[in-house]
Amino acid sequence: MAIEQELQLDYRLNEHVILIPAGPDHAAMLETTVFQPNGPGPFPLLIINHGKDPGAPGAQPRDRFYHMAHAFVERGYVVIVPMREGYANSTGKFADHGCDMTANGYGQAKDILDALNYAREQPWVDAQHIVIAGQSYGGLATIALGTQPLPGVKALLNFAGGLKDQTEGCDWKDELVSAYANYGASAKIPSLWMYGANDSLFGPELSTRMYQAYTLAGGQGKLVEYPAFKRDSHGMLASRDGEQVWLPETEEFLKQAGMPTKLLYDVPGPPQPPKTDYAQVDNVDAVPFLTDNGRRAYREYLGKLTPRAFAVSPTGAWTWAEEGEDPESRALNTCNAKSSKPCKLYSIDDYVVWNGDKLDAADKAALTASVSTVSKPGADKGAVGGGSIAPTGN
Structure with a gap:
């Protein structure tokens, strides 16, 4: 969940x-x-x-x-x-x-x-x-x-x-x-x-x-x-x-009604990770760590509403969040709860923010099994979905 x-x-x-x-x-x-x-x-x-x-x-x-x-x-x-x-x-x-x-x-x-x-x-x-x-x-x-x-x-x-x-x-x-x-x-x-x-x-x-x-x-x-x-x-x-x-x-x-409306302060919004030239946002094969189930999820994510964010982990865990407040933090928090290794944001809205290395064929071959679930709270809160590789013992 x-x-x-x-x-x-x-x-x-x-x-x-x-x-x-x-x-x-x-x-x-x-x-x-x-x-x-x-x-x-x-x-x-x-x-x-x-x-x-x-x-x-x-x-x-x-x-x-x-x-x-x-x-x-x-x-x-x-x-x-x-x-x-x-x-x-x-x-x-x-x-x-x-x-x-x-x-x-x-x-x-x-x-x-x-x-x-x-x-x-x-x-x-x-x-x-x-x-x-x-x-x-x-x-x-x-x-x-x-x-x-x-x-x-x-x-x-x-x-x-x-x-x-x-x-x-x-x-x-x-x-x-x-x-x-x-x-x-x-x-x-x-x-x-x-x-x-x-x-x-x-x-x-x-x-x-x-x-x-x-x-x-x-x-x-x-x-x-x-x-x-x-x-x-x-x-x-x-x-x-x-x-x-x-x-x-x-x-x-x-x-x-006699209430003030004039702008008095310039309050910056939360900082956003910068766009990178790693890949185009719709290049599903470029997303690291994902198995076939994860790539299907990323294709689904590309149809989500903005604001949106997609996070991934070296363990194969992934999460997307759309709409609502701070989808970036929500995606990361949910992904980290599924993963034994830290998650990172891959994309935000319509651009990629990932700045890591691309996976080679051996890396991709190591990620073969996937378990995924989706949870969707109320529309006014935004939605979140995620999945992870089945855990293995140490």
């Missing part, structure tokens, strides 16, 4: 992880990622709220929304991404209200409010200039939170907000429409809604129904229905290429 390990903190964005007290008597602690510009602040604040992956919430990795955080830090914001109770390394209990979508939104909003109240008290936060955003389940919770008086919060951003429940007897679509109508009746803050044409969970018909229910009930919002994005627009916000979709609309909306 592919194993994705924790990504390294990015010092360029002063990324660090804190614990925020939440829940009854503040007995729970929310694992929260913080990104911020250099200096003491105070800075305007963006809170980004995550969705829910399939499976147990505790198995969900820490969300970072790195690309959105990067764009906002460059504009002088501090960004926090709290993992709600029961998710990732947060303590407390995940609140599940089944098919009651209205209650689900309100339940998750409690943790967001705790994170907001904590942030307001920090000297590095400008408590009068706050934006709250959410993706998927986090979008539903963000709109639910907007029913409360939130001093200093100028805008809400809803990216593909909703929750799908396929439990027998659950009419989850109608439940979502009812939930947004409920929130709209008490809404107090302007909101921007962004849904893509090929969203696998909340397509145009449903997103329009939800938005209309919200605004007809009294909610103030703007709906942006953008064209199809890659294979599934539901993961647009987590994609490196999603910025060209969400940023222009978001900047315009925030200007109208």
Whole structure:
């Protein structure tokens, strides 16, 4: 099985992880990622709220929304991404209200409010200039939170907000429409809604129904229905290429809300290995160490979406990663977990970065057996796949 390990903190964005007290008597602690510009602040604040992956919430990795955080830090914001109770390394209990979508939104909003109240008290936060955003389940919770008086919060951003429940007897679509109508009746803050044409969970018909229910009930919002994005627009916000979709609309909306949007800092992105002249990226036979199964995997990798990365090891282990955050580190981490020798990146996006030696015929003949497996997490996280040579004893 592919194993994705924790990504390294990015010092360029002063990324660090804190614990925020939440829940009854503040007995729970929310694992929260913080990104911020250099200096003491105070800075305007963006809170980004995550969705829910399939499976147990505790198995969900820490969300970072790195690309959105990067764009906002460059504009002088501090960004926090709290993992709600029961998710990732947060303590407390995940609140599940089944098919009651209205209650689900309100339940998750409690943790967001705790994170907001904590942030307001920090000297590095400008408590009068706050934006709250959410993706998927986090979008539903963000709109639910907007029913409360939130001093200093100028805008809400809803990216593909909703929750799908396929439990027998659950009419989850109608439940979502009812939930947004409920929130709209008490809404107090302007909101921007962004849904893509090929969203696998909340397509145009449903997103329009939800938005209309919200605004007809009294909610103030703007709906942006953008064209199809890659294979599934539901993961647009987590994609490196999603910025060209969400940023222009978001900047315009925030200007109208009285929030800053001017670029203040030039924060470099993570360094990339340089391109080499080892081979063309589509030259499958040039990739070192791979057996026939590995070469089939590399051909499959060439059809993956960018950003993407492919890693190999002298043991014959290989891994690809596509989309999501930092596919280079994800590919290396997963490959190293399979291999007794260090892995190296072979290619990134559409070019080769390998700078090692080519294998001769004897080397290739020594690699004859291959075992491979593929694991694909949710679309908003990116995908990863890998395999390795069957291990031998020493």
